[in-house]
Amino acid sequence: MSGSQTSVQLPVLDISQPVHTYSLSSLSEACREWGFFHITNHGISKDLHGKMYVLSNQLFALPTDSKLKLGPLSSIKTYTPHFIASPFFESLRVSGPNFYDSAKSSADVLFNPASSEFSEILQEYGNKMVEISRKILEYVLACLGDGFGQYYGSEFSKCHGYLRIINYSPPNTVIDEQVEGLGMHTDMSCITILYQDEIGGLQVRSKEGEWMDISPSKGALVVNIGDMMHAWSNGRLRSSEHRVVLKQSRNRLSLAFFWCFEDEKVIFAPDEVVGKGKSRNYKPFVCSDYLRFRESSEKGKFEKVGYTVKDFAGSGPLE
């Protein structure tokens, strides 16, 4: 495959505008076609992103032994070391609703002494992400049609979020454009909010199976629809396969925030969402069962694809 990929043009949603005044046609189209769009006026300052950047670099610069104290064999398990998602990928998870406590439990192990700044910044970022996720859900529900906003309270009020801080280290050898930092997968979330730095490398797979670049857009964040929302909307909102390719011989940082249904939630697309005369594409399923399915299917290790919600709960027409 040759050189640079085509970039996909995604609409930019200004989330400071009230939902009811917004023209949702290009957003609806993007949610159906790509499952990806950008947002601006999200309220995350350059300064806060800058702080997150510094803190992430400090974190990943620590010796491997220190980071592994939070690894898969530890009791905390917030750190994903290299060679799980890919040789070039490592990440730290910080979970809500109390981002301060979650960050602190990792920081206490990593840093000696741990400063409260680390946890304070993550708390600020996490709380902002929760606020933004709630706003975005309102727009996304409105994309399904008038009156769908009512589902916000009844179906999405118990959502919770977690943040994954990700560091991609480049290989030592010359970079072939197709080196994957994170392989093809769909997200399991309702929605994901992503900050990618200026290096880029995020790609979405078109319905025809072609990889398209999602180029970094200054000041904007990337949003994508995940499997939970895809299934809940009966497939009307697309959860797209995506991946990260390594572009330059420089570290790449990203911050991925996953806004998810509660574990015990049974996902079942409401009749109005399915629409009259249409059939249900997914059998009802419990969220945690799907999460477990993705963890335990060998190919699905660490959200790697091969398996998606279609394999798990896809069905022929249900009565």
Ligand SMILES: O=C(O)CCC(=O)C(=O)O
């Ligand atoms: O690092 C990125 O840009 C994307 C990360 C991602 O897709 C994920 O963590 O699910």
Ligand SMILES: [Fe+2]
């Ligand atoms: Fe993802």
